[in-house]
Amino acid sequence: MRKLLLLTLLPLYLWADAHLFVFHRFDDTRHLSTNTSTQTLRAEFEYLKKNNYEVVSLERLHEALQKGEEISDKWVVLTIDDSFKSFYENGLPVFREYNYPFTLFVYVQATVDNYGDYMSWEQIKETSKYGEIGFHSYGHPHLVSLTDLKIYQDTKKGLDIMQKELGYKPKYYAYPYGEYDGRVRSQLELFSFDLIINQNAGAVDKQSDMHDLDRTALTGANNIKVKLRTRTMPTEWIYPKAWPEDGKITSIKATLSREVKKIEYYISGYGWKSASLKDGKLVAKVDKKLKMKRTRIFLKSGNRQSSIILVKP
Ligand SMILES: [Zn+2]
Numbered sequence: 290m291r292k293l294l295l296l297t298l299l300p301l302y303l304w305a306d307a308h309l310f311v312f313h314r315f316d317d318t319r320h321l322s323t324n325t326s327t328q329t330l331r332a333e334f335e336y337l338k339k340n341n342y343e344v345v346s347l348e349r350l351h352e353a354l355q356k357g358e359e360i361s362d363k364w365v366v367l368t369i370d371d372s373f374k375s376f377y378e379n380g381l382p383v384f385r386e387y388n389y390p391f392t393l394f395v396y397v398q399a400t401v402d403n404y405g406d407y408m409s410w411e412q413i414k415e416t417s418k419y420g421e422i423g424f425h426s427y428g429h430p431h432l433v434s435l436t437d438l439k440i441y442q443d444t445k446k447g448l449d450i451m452q453k454e455l456g457y458k459p460k461y462y463a464y465p466y467g468e469y470d471g472r473v474r475s476q477l478e479l480f481s482f483d484l485i486i487n488q489n490a491g492a493v494d495k496q497s498d499m500h501d502l503d504r505t506a507l508t509g510a511n512n513i514k515v516k517l518r519t520r521t522m523p524t525e526w527i528y529p530k531a532w533p534e535d536g537k538i539t540s541i542k543a544t545l546s547r548e549v550k551k552i553e554y555y556i557s558g559y560g561w562k563s564a565s566l567k568d569g570k571l572v573a574k575v576d577k578k579l580k581m582k583r584t585r586i587f588l589k590s591g592n593r594q595s596s597i598i599l600v601k602p
Contacts, residue, residue: 305359305360305361305362305494306360306362306492306493306494306519306520306521307345307350307360307361307362307364307365307366307492307493307494308364308365308366308492308493308505308516308517308519309350309365309366309368309486309492309493309502309503309504309505310365310366310367310368310504310505310506310507310513310516311368311369311370311463311488311504311505311506311507312325312330312367312368312369312370312376312380312506312507312508313325313369313370313371313373313506313508314371314373314375314376315327315330315373315375315376315378315379315380316375316379317373317375317379321509322508322509323508324508324509325380325507325508325509327379327380327383329509329510329511330380330383331383332511333507333511333513334383334387334389336511336513336514337365337513338387341363342363342364342365342517343361343363343364343365344365344366344367344387344389344390345364345365345366345390346366346390346391346392346420346421347366347368347392347421347423347461347484348421349390350364350366350484350493351460351461351483351484351499353495354493354495354497354499355499357495358495359495360493360494360495365517366392366493367384367389367390367391367392368391368392368393368394368423368463368486368504369391369392369393369394370394370396370425370463371394371396371399371407371425371429372393372394372395372396372399372400372407372408372413372425373406373407373408374406374407374408374412375406376393376408376416377408377412377415377416381416381419384419384420385419390419390420390421391419391420391421392420392421392422392423392461393413393416393417393420393421393422393423394423394424394425394461394462394463395408395413395422395423395424395425395451395459396425396426396429396465397424397425397426397427397428397446397447397450397451398427398428398429398447399429400413401450410454410455413454413455414454414455417455421459421461422451422455422459423459423460423461423462423463423486424444424447424448424451424458424459424461424462424463424482425462425463425465426443426444426447426462426464426465427443427444427446427447427450428443428447429465429466430443430465431465431466431468431600432464432465432468432469432473433468433469433470433472433473433532433600433601433602434600434602437472437476440473440476440477441476441479444462444476444477444480445480448480459482460482460483460484461482461483461484461485461486462477462480462482462484462485462486463485463486463487463488463504464485464486464487464488466488466583467487467488467489467504467598468583468598468600469487469598469600470530470531470532470599470600471530471531472531474500474501477500478500482500483499484499484500484502485499485500485501485502486502486504487501487502487503487504487598488504488505488506488598489503489504489585489595489596489597489598490503490504490505490506490516490519490594490596491503491504491505491519491521491594491595491596492519492520492521493521494521496523497521503521503596505519518592519592519593519594520592520593520594521593521595522545522546522549522588522589522590522593522594522595523545523546523595524543524544524545524588524595525543525544525545526542526543526597527542527543527544528540528541528542529541529586529597529599530597531599532579532584532599532600532601532602533579533599536578536579536601537576537577537578537579538556538575538577538579539574539575539576540572540573540574540575541554541556541564541571541572541573541575541586541588542570542571542572542573543570543571543588544569544570544571545566545569545570545571545588545590546569547568547569548569549566549569549590549593550565550566551563551564551565551566551590552564552566552571552588552589552590553588553589553590554571554573554586554587554588554589555585555586555587555589556575556577556579556584556585556586557579557580557581557583557584557585557586558579558580558581558584559577559580561589562575571588579599579601582600582601583598583599583600583601584598584599584600585597585598585599586599
């Protein structure tokens, strides 16, 4: 998502977009919805190589965002969530073969309590020779359902353990399940992470909010080519911004660039509808009881898109 600027005045073509992707499991056919076969992974890496994409580390992206540098259209950042053993065993060798940097987001409790499918501290340390290590919470909770204190405690506990095991605290946080709202964010911001990353399919440009970077999942078949076409759409969300108290929304309000005259919007469970904008202002009258406990609202104009996730506490 975007920092608040004078959005309506911004030309859309101004900035180039980098793409952040997230993987979970590799060659693990027990969990198809989060799995990527190494055959597909190789095909995706070959595509990046043949088309001159540059795989950069999160550290490099952070540096560019901090300095306000131009972000290359050819930049791709690769991340892996949950620290599954199948990454260590099947995915990592392919990353090493291509010499692609990555960030592994560790689910700390799974390693501490020795859950079968997850990496050990030794394996995480070995992995850190080839990529960066990020933090994916201690207990992988649904953060939106937790009190401020519980969010704080989960974060502190996980970071303290990582300090002890790895000798440092990671500078990047990825939300478990990609679920968050403004309240969750403000608790995490107490820990001064360099980057906080969501899972709202999208792209990143020089104006992107370092504490709300969009990241797209890559699972199943090879569709990286399509996902690389996604561009950012500067959006200031006005309403809704969090789960509405009565579970109903009566409108979607947002400010976009003045150049956007027409968009399609999507609410989970309700499909796509179109709406016209006036001077970059979107006011779509809807009258919907939210069906999904995790509801996504997407806005799309051509290959530009933005989205927000609403999670029932
Ligand atoms: Zn996760």
